[in-house]
Amino acid sequence: MATFFYRSFLILFSIFIIIxxxxxxxxxxxxxxxxxxxxxxxxxxxxxxxxxITGFFAGLAEDFIYSTLFxxxxxxxxITGYITGKIITNFIIDNFxxxxxxxxxxxxxxxxxxxxxxxxxxxxxxxxYLGSVFWLKIIYTSVVGVFxxxxxxxxxxxxxxx
Amino acid sequence: MFSFxxxxxxxxxxxxxxxIVSVLFMSFSSTRFSISLKSVFNTIxxxxxxxxxxxxxxxxxxxxxxxELSTLRKELKEKEKMIEYYREKLADYYxxxxxxxxxxxxxxxxxxxxxxxxxxxxxxxxxxxIFSSLIIDKGYIDGIRVGMPVISYNQDEPGVVGVISEVYLxxxxxxxxxxxxxxxxxxxxxxxxxxxxxxxxxxxxxxTINYIDKETNxxxxxxxxxxxxxxxxxxxxxxxxxxxxxxxxxxxxTYRVFVKxxxxxxxxxxxxxxxxxx
Numbered sequence: 001m002a003t004f005f006y007r008s009f010l011i012l013f014s015i016f017i018i019i020x021x022x023x024x025x026x027x028x029x030x031x032x033x034x035x036x037x038x039x040x041x042x043x044x045x046x047x048x049x050x051x052x053i054t055g056f057f058a059g060l061a062e063d064f065i066y067s068t069l070f071x072x073x074x075x076x077x078x079i080t081g082y083i084t085g086k087i088i089t090n091f092i093i094d095n096f097x098x099x100x101x102x103x104x105x106x107x108x109x110x111x112x113x114x115x116x117x118x119x120x121x122x123x124x125x126x127x128x129y130l131g132s133v134f135w136l137k138i139i140y141t142s143v144v145g146v147f148x149x150x151x152x153x154x155x156x157x158x159x160x161x162x
Numbered sequence: 163m164f165s166f167x168x169x170x171x172x173x174x175x176x177x178x179x180x181x182i183v184s185v186l187f188m189s190f191s192s193t194r195f196s197i198s199l200k201s202v203f204n205t206i207x208x209x210x211x212x213x214x215x216x217x218x219x220x221x222x223x224x225x226x227x228x229x230e231l232s233t234l235r236k237e238l239k240e241k242e243k244m245i246e247y248y249r250e251k252l253a254d255y256y257x258x259x260x261x262x263x264x265x266x267x268x269x270x271x272x273x274x275x276x277x278x279x280x281x282x283x284x285x286x287x288x289x290x291x292i293f294s295s296l297i298i299d300k301g302y303i304d305g306i307r308v309g310m311p312v313i314s315y316n317q318d319e320p321g322v323v324g325v326i327s328e329v330y331l332x333x334x335x336x337x338x339x340x341x342x343x344x345x346x347x348x349x350x351x352x353x354x355x356x357x358x359x360x361x362x363x364x365x366x367x368x369x370t371i372n373y374i375d376k377e378t379n380x381x382x383x384x385x386x387x388x389x390x391x392x393x394x395x396x397x398x399x400x401x402x403x404x405x406x407x408x409x410x411x412x413x414x415x416t417y418r419v420f421v422k423x424x425x426x427x428x429x430x431x432x433x434x435x436x437x438x439x440x
């Protein structure tokens with residue numbers, strides 16, 4: 001139960017940080033997806049079940065706050081959490097490049113799922129989205145994710161679990 | 163059996179449930195249901211938003227006020243420096259103005275005087291016996307010699323200060339009328355009396371004229387002038403005024419006259435030495 005609250009707090013806190021406090025992190029109006037990094041980290045550490053639950057509720061929180069298509073974030077993030085828990089846990093992340101590469105791949109998957117949902121349920125052109133912020137968001141999230149990963153590891157060691 | 167099935171396939175079950183729920187959410191995204199859900203959530207989240215906004219604004223204001231504070235401090239320092247600079251300039255200005263006024267007065271007296279005067283500044287006043295002697299900034303090389311009379315001006319009227327008692331190379335010492343050893347011949351023009359005035363020897367701050375015949379009729383406030391019969395001063399320079407006549411000794415045939423000096427030594431900065439009589 002304590003872990004649940006801890007994770008919820010972490011997710012909500014990171015959402016608030018992303019939205020309200022760290023405007024200066026924006027590059028061409030794109031913020032790194034810190035929530036996704038937390039979902040990936042939890043899924044990698046605790047497996048697919050924890051990953052999909054964390055992903056769903058974190059995405060749902062984002063849906064409530066800033067989604068134009070309600071359910072798109074929860075949809076993409078719970079699938080990402082599930083895939084990470086099922087597949088990525090087989091890899092050993094022991095250096096910077098592997099870490100960067102895995103976060104990049106997972107972020108790419110998340111964005112493809114998200115875009116798919118958008119394409120199915122709205123009239124947004126995929127080509128427009130792909131050309132503007134798609135790649136920037138993926139690379140930016142991957143770069144920030146590497147540093148955040150170390151930070152989460154540090155907190156995990158300090159608190160004894162996540 | 164059923165529970166075991168659920169536990170064993172919980173990941174897949176949850177996946178299916180979440181998938182269905184998400185798709186349903188997306189399907190009804192623009193409906194009244196999802197908007198109501200959002201508004202409920204936003205109502206719950208609003209206090210946190212409010213706090214976060216205020217924290218963010220507070221942090222930005224604090225950082226802004228710190229930068230403004232440092233700018234204002236810098237400006238204040240610059241202004242203080244400027245004020246100090248102008249204060250010094252103002253002090254210099256007043257000092258210059260005062261000096262110019264002094265020099266103008268000195269020049270005026272010098273040009274209008276019947277005597278050849280040397281203007282001199284008082285450097286030191288006697289610290290032990292107040293004003294009984296003065297050290298001035300003119301000495302032997304300026305043509306100052308022992309015995310030269312020293313005068314000053316009070317409301318454009320010349321008055322006796324003393325005589326040069328010692329001369330050094332660059333400075334001189336003036337024995338003032340406050341010195342008990344100072345004495346010179348005087349003339350009282352209204353009562354037509356001649357006498358000898360002596361330096362101040364009491365604490366009343368008055369010079370004295372002794373042995374004035376009781377037959378003479380001296381009035382108070384009568385001017386006391388130098389006389390040509392004295393070799394010390396040129397004639398008709400005011401020494402002071404009759405302030406008090408002491409005739410308490412009934413047995414004596416004379417009385418003593420107290421003279422209030424024309425020049426207040428503590429109010430003058432410059433003196434004039436009569437180097438030559440025209």
